[in-house]
Amino acid sequence: MTPIAEILAQEIQAGGPLTFHRFMSAALYHPEHGYYRKPRDPFGRGGDFFTAEQVQPVFGILIAQFIRRLREELGESPEFRVVELGAGRGEMSVALAEFGYTAIDVDRGALPDAMEGVIFSNEFFDALPVHVVKRVDGGFIDRRVTFRDGTFHWCDGPPVSGAIAEYAQQYAPDAELFEVNLDALEWMKLIQRSLRRGFVIAIDYGYTNREAMRFPQGTLMSYRRHTAHDDVLADPGERDITAHVAFTPMMDCRLEVVRFETMMQMLMRAGEADQFAAAMAANPQQLKTLLFGMGETFRVLLLRAGK
Numbered sequence: 001m002t003p004i005a006e007i008l009a010q011e012i013q014a015g016g017p018l019t020f021h022r023f024m025s026a027a028l029y030h031p032e033h034g035y036y037r038k039p040r041d042p043f044g045r046g047g048d049f050f051t052a053e054q055v056q057p058v059f060g061i062l063i064a065q066f067i068r069r070l071r072e073e074l075g076e077s078p079e080f081r082v083v084e085l086g087a088g089r090g091e092m093s094v095a096l097a098e099f100g101y102t103a104i105d106v107d108r109g110a111l112p113d114a115m116e117g118v119i120f121s122n123e124f125f126d127a128l129p130v131h132v133v134k135r136v137d138g139g140f141i142d143r144r145v146t147f148r149d150g151t152f153h154w155c156d157g158p159p160v161s162g163a164i165a166e167y168a169q170q171y172a173p174d175a176e177l178f179e180v181n182l183d184a185l186e187w188m189k190l191i192q193r194s195l196r197r198g199f200v201i202a203i204d205y206g207y208t209n210r211e212a213m214r215f216p217q218g219t220l221m222s223y224r225r226h227t228a229h230d231d232v233l234a235d236p237g238e239r240d241i242t243a244h245v246a247f248t249p250m251m252d253c254r255l256e257v258v259r260f261e262t263m264m265q266m267l268m269r270a271g272e273a274d275q276f277a278a279a280m281a282a283n284p285q286q287l288k289t290l291l292f293g294m295g296e297t298f299r300v301l302l303l304r305a306g307k
């Protein structure tokens with residue numbers, strides 16, 4: 001058993017089944033044994049997954065071009081800066097250095113009390129712990145995690161209440177199982193408080209409410225050595241766990257929705273300025289990977305605060 005499995009199994013023995021939120025928080029972010037907190041690097045060829053940010057320098061070149069346009073729209077404000085949420089290995093730090101870049105991750109950085117500029121993220125919201133809800137006749141129940149015969153299993157918990165019930169009432173898709181990402185909505189509140197004037201760029205796997213019917217069993221996935229698995233309860237601490245981002249609740253926050261598009265559309269817009277000359281000169285193969293390999297899968301939500 002992994003160290004996290006032992007910790008979680010003991011918690012279940014002492015207090016009964018756990019919420020999936022607790023399970024995922026410990027599996028990914030336990031300070032010592034969590035997947036993202038251990039010395040082993042989960043990113044890249046020797047790790048478990050690639051992100052667009054690792055396609056450097058081309059991803060950095062295009063995102064910097066895109067952000068320069070946004071800065072122009074804000075009248076080249078001298079206060080302009082870029083903050084990245086869930087910066088991981090800090091892949092964007094070189095490309096975004098010209099904007100006074102700040103990286104935030106679990107072990108570093110924090111949103112400023114007040115800022116002007118861009119709050120950027122790539123695969124941040126899909127890494128936040130979620131609750132899992134099951135639709136039953138006449139309502140919704142919270143799915144829990146129990147431990148039996150040396151392995152973790154799903155079990156039915158109590159009817160949902162509080163913020164999860166409110167979320168389910170407003171956004172429940174026509175699916176048997178779905179995730180509720182309250183942490184994402186908390187982050188949106190923090191962003192609204194911090195960003196006086198500027199833009200939010202959120203890049204992630206995800207869906208709108210109208211598309212949610214594509215996922216009748218929810219969207220949880222785990223990743224190990226570049227292979228996706230749907231058993232997210234196995235080997236906690238040893239695999240990444242993600243949930244596709246529900247973009248509709250994020251669009252319903254108090255920021256103005258400027259655009260919701262595929263990453264390909266966003267990168268095409270960014271490359272327009274010089275017909276992709278800078279990206280082509282740097283690495284044409286990377287440009288192909290970003291546009292055609294990843295471009296259709298990822299979505300980009302662009303929000304605006306202030307004028």
Ligand SMILES: C[S@@+](CC[C@H](N)C(=O)[O-])C[C@H]1O[C@@H](n2cnc3c(N)ncnc32)[C@H](O)[C@@H]1O
Binds near residue numbers: 054085105107128
């Ligand atoms: C899938 S990785 C993406 C990293 C990077 N953006 C990339 O694209 O390569 C998700 C990152 O979000 C970070 N993260 C998760 N929860 C966080 C939180 N509450 N505060 C700050 N960072 C968090 C994780 O530690 C991890 O580095």
